Amino acid sequence: MAMIKKQRLAKLKDKAKELLSRTLDQHINLAVTGLSRSGKTAFITSFVNQLINEGHGSQLSFFDPVHHGNFIAAKRVAQKNLSVPRFDYDLAISALTNEKPSWPEPTHGISELRLAIRYQPTTSLLKYGSDMATLTVDITDYPGEWLLDLPMLKQTYEQWSEQTNALLLTEPRHQYAKVFLAKVAQLDPFAPADDETLANLSKEYTELLHLFRHQLGLSVIQPGRFILPAELAGAPILEFFPFPNIHAIDGNDYQNASDDSFIGMLRARFIEYKQSVVKKFYQQHFVRFDRQIVLADCLTPLNACSENSGPESFADLQLAIDMILESYSYGKSGLLARLFSPKIDKLLFAATKADHVTGEQHAPMISLLNQLIYQSKHKLNYDAIEMKTLAIASVKSTQSGKILHQGQQVSVIQGNRLSVNDNRCIADKVTLFPGAVPDKLPEQQYWQSSAFNFINFAPPAGLTQHQALPHIRMDQVLQFLLADKMI
Ligand SMILES: Nc1nc2c(ncn2[C@@H]2O[C@H](COP(=O)(O)OP(=O)(O)OP(=O)(O)O)[C@@H](O)[C@H]2O)c(=O)[nH]1
Ligand SMILES: [Mg+2]
Structure with missing residues (x-):
């Protein structure tokens, strides 16, 4: 009898533990x-890779x-x-770990991935209820153009036309x-x-956008959908363009203007595009977000070796970051706050591809990124959100070291050159x-030098792969992004 009681009690305890850990399991x-x-x-590939291969050569001491050994x-x-x-993690990781490694292909549509991270709770309530808790992380990938x-x-169609025309x-x-x-x-x-x-005119406008992006x-x-339409390719909703001199048209x-006129139809398609493409995308995916990382490549537009560099590219990057962060201003009056009220509590800005420069250049990279986001950053609500800026490399592809050059120690990096044609590694080591x-x-002077x-x-x-x-x-x-949810 006593034995049965004991067993029942143990079962009840297990059940209580399970319930407690289930309610306290965390989600991001x-x-x-x-x-x-x-x-x-x-970044997403490396993020997942670091966590699922913990213990297999991972370097996660911070x-x-x-x-602390709780993972x-x-x-x-x-x-x-x-x-x-x-999200096709396997495809991305096999590209990176191929005999001739290559980078994952550019993204053409949206995809998701869910990770379950098991850990041993230390200080939280969970400690008394369970030996193990789970943090679930949902991550979304999509083409950057859509952002x-x-x-x-x-914007109204008039405002957008004016801005684009300028x-x-x-x-x-x-x-x-x-x-x-x-x-x-x-x-x-x-x-x-x-x-x-x-x-026809929409096609011409789209071709211009491709040229601006890929050539300039x-x-x-x-x-953004015009150059990466995914399932909307060929749909009339993608057939509109900015109207030059719109301010010259009488306001009344x-x-x-009827919806059948040129200007009326352009306006109607613009409104429909915003409603059923842009808004839908943000409502379906962005409203749920509670943590955010903004990645910025500040190096490519600076790089004299890149065809996509120069003051115009850099100024355009600055404008683009500003446009995004302006709408993202997390204060109460922010566009997103009004539309979807996301509940973001942590925001990380990361300057990517830091392996392109030597270690002592990471501090200037961070201050450059800080400057890029500064104008918008001050509009963000500091009280409600914790923010941080880091210089990172998701996949470190170079080694850094020092060489002696004309009697002086110079910091250098060494890596394999990427073949331009097929995006693969060619065995051409450069230092x-x-x-x-x-x-x-x-400033101007920088570009001349x-x-x-x-x-x-x-x-x-x-x-x-593993x-x-x-x-x-x-x-x-x-x-x-994760540690405070794993205590
Ligand atoms: N050296 C180095 N290069 C990187 C790193 N991360 C990305 N790159 C380079 O940047 C390119 C673009 O990276 P992606 O991860 O495809 O960028 P994305 O933001 O997903 O691009 P879209 O899908 O087109 O929006 C890669 O093909 C690499 O050449 C990194 O950590 N180190
Ligand atoms: Mg991508």
Whole structure:
């Protein structure tokens, strides 16, 4: 009898433990944001890789749960949202660990991944109830281009046209946009719209956006879906463009223009695009986020070796970051706060690809990024959000060291050159001094001296799939984003 009682009691205790740990299990929805090519996919791959391969060569000494021995294990589990494709971690990691390693492909659509991290609670209530707790982390990947549509939400078609027109009238865009602008100027805004003209001009505008992005390396590309339409390719909702000289049209006439006229149809499509593409995307994915990392590649626009560099590229990056953060201003009046009220409590800014420079350049990288975000940062609500800036490399692809040059010790980095044609590693080891990163927004003089040179490196050779990737400060990223939920 006593035995049965004891067994029952033990069962009850187990049940209570299970219930307690279930209620206290933690959850984080992590937003990984950043312009296209800023390193989001590489970051997510490394983030997952570091956690699931903990103990297999991982270097996570600044991540307290690992440092204090409370980390048990992490694994990928089925995501909750079944209608969103799964983030293809296996594909990304096999590209990185191939015999000839390559970087993951640019992202064309949205995908998600869920991680379950098991740990031993130390100080929290959980300690008394359970030996093990789980932190679930949901991570979303999407093309960086889509992010730039966010500021459009608060604009009318007139405002957007004016802003975009101003960009098209400024170099380096203007020389390429002249023909398009002249054609649109021929249109009578109140004439009945015909689909073919709209389709042709939209195609021309889209081609311009591709050229700005890929040939000129510019960041402000709107609407973002035009160059990465995913499932919307060919849909009429992607057939509109800014109308030049819109301020010259009489305000009343504009308001009264019928939806069948050119200007009316452009306006209607713009509104529909905002409503059913942009807003839908943010409502479905952004509203749930509670922690956020903003990735920024500040090095490529500075790099004299890159065709996407120069003062225009850098100024455009600055404008793009400003546009994003403006809408993200986390204060009560922020656009996102009004629309979706996300509950972000931690925000990390990371300057990516820090392995392109030597270690002593990381401090200037951080101050440069701080300057880039400063204008917007002061609008963010400091009280409600904890913020941090870091210089990171998701996949460290270089070694740093010193060489003797003309009797002086010079810091250098060494890595494998990336083949331009197929994005793969070619066995061409290079050693170089990449130069100094400016710690302030560069002035005209900087561009004349072209002080900064690096090449694109291939991922490091000789890695295996079940081994932790080499990195710079990914452990500090994990510490900032996850550790407080694992105590
Ligand atoms: N050396 C080095 N290069 C990196 C690192 N992370 C990213 N890169 C480079 O940056 C490129 C873009 O990285 P992705 O992760 O694809 O960038 P993304 O933000 O996902 O880009 P989209 O999907 O186009 O929006 C890669 O192909 C690499 O060349 C890094 O940690 N170190
Ligand atoms: Mg990507």
